[in-house]
Amino acid sequence: MPENTAAPVRICSDCDGFASVAITLGGRDRNGHLRTITAHCKTCVGTGTRRNAPRAVAHV
Ligand SMILES: [Zn+2]
Numbered sequence: 001m002p003e004n005t006a007a008p009v010r011i012c013s014d015c016d017g018f019a020s021v022a023i024t025l026g027g028r029d030r031n032g033h034l035r036t037i038t039a040h041c042k043t044c045v046g047t048g049t050r051r052n053a054p055r056a057v058a059h060v
Pocket of ligand 1: 012013014015016017018019041042043044045046048049
């Protein structure tokens with residue numbers, strides 16, 4: 001019996017798919033909103049997935 005499962009999405013191992021996070025800087029601005037910055041995962045650059053291309057290419 002064939003299995004009809006889709007190919008698994010390659011989730012970034014560094015961030016487990018949580019590629020972007022908001023970091024509070026403390027305090028609030030004039031409008032009362034929290035001051036935050038957004039940080040993206042360095043490995044996947046905010047996509048949450050890995051590239052399919054092979055990482056290392058052997059040079060002989
Ligand atoms: Zn990542």
